Amino acid sequence: MTNVLLVTSSPRGGASYSAQVAQEFAKEIEGAKITVRDLSAHPLPHIAADFVQAAYTPDADRSPAQRQALALSDKLIAELQAADVVVVAAGMINFGVPSTLKAWIDHVARAGVTFRYGPSGPEGLLTGKKTFLLLATGGVYSSGAYAPYDHLTPYLNGVLGFLGLTDVETVLIEGVGAGPEATEKALVGARSKAASLATAFAA
Numbered sequence: 001m002t003n004v005l006l007v008t009s010s011p012r013g014g015a016s017y018s019a020q021v022a023q024e025f026a027k028e029i030e031g032a033k034i035t036v037r038d039l040s041a042h043p044l045p046h047i048a049a050d051f052v053q054a055a056y057t058p059d060a061d062r063s064p065a066q067r068q069a070l071a072l073s074d075k076l077i078a079e080l081q082a083a084d085v086v087v088v089a090a091g092m093i094n095f096g097v098p099s100t101l102k103a104w105i106d107h108v109a110r111a112g113v114t115f116r117y118g119p120s121g122p123e124g125l126l127t128g129k130k131t132f133l134l135l136a137t138g139g140v141y142s143s144g145a146y147a148p149y150d151h152l153t154p155y156l157n158g159v160l161g162f163l164g165l166t167d168v169e170t171v172l173i174e175g176v177g178a179g180p181e182a183t184e185k186a187l188v189g190a191r192s193k194a195a196s197l198a199t200a201f202a203a
């Protein structure tokens with residue numbers, strides 16, 4: 001059995017290409033037991049002062065209220081820790097991640113829990129997992145004049161890598177803003193790459 005955490009985040013709900021391809025992909029993983037974290041249907045609150053104060057209070061010194069302030073974060077981190085495979089689906093929103101996904105990242109990036117600062121610098125603690133990113137964009141950013149505007153792919157690789165999720169494969173669904181034909185082509189290419197990745201993972 002492979003524990004798969006499927007995180008979907010597009011504000012386009014059921015119309016989301018990234019969510020659709022990611023769902024198909026997760027099911028293709030051999031022996032997958034899928035836990036879905038649908039951030040679009042069930043958005044998380046922004047982290048706030050109570051969260052930050054609790055997170056930076058040593059565990060042994062936390063009050064019951066501070067433990068409560070971290071309860072959701074603890075749950076989301078437990079989902080990640082239990083996962084052998086993390087699948088993150090996101091559409092580009094205003095050149096970056098959907099705010100729902102940013103809120104999730106803010107809840108799961110916890111000093112001393114998912115990363116720590118050691119003698120040789122920061123160390124990610126979510127190790128030994130495979131990560132797949134399924135990313136949809138209206139424009140094309142993998143090459144060309146708009147590449148510097150891509151704050152989605154580099155950001156996700158950076159922050160997830162910081163947490164220890166360094167073994168990452170990415171499937172792009174690019175250029176869907178260019179009409180139905182371009183969208184169909186992007187989806188066919190993405191589904192084909194996703195199927196190959198699922199096969200390679202099983203091998």
Ligand SMILES: Cc1cc2nc3c(=O)[nH]c(=O)nc-3n(C[C@H](O)[C@H](O)[C@H](O)COP(=O)(O)O)c2cc1C
Pocket residue numbers: 010011012013015016017018019090091092093094095096136137138139140176177
């Ligand atoms: C509110 C909003 C903002 C968007 N901003 C961008 C953008 O900055 N750059 C871009 O290339 N596409 C942008 N798009 C297009 C989406 O990236 C595209 O629709 C993609 O398919 C969304 O992912 P999804 O299909 O998983 O929902 C935006 C779409 C929406 C709805």
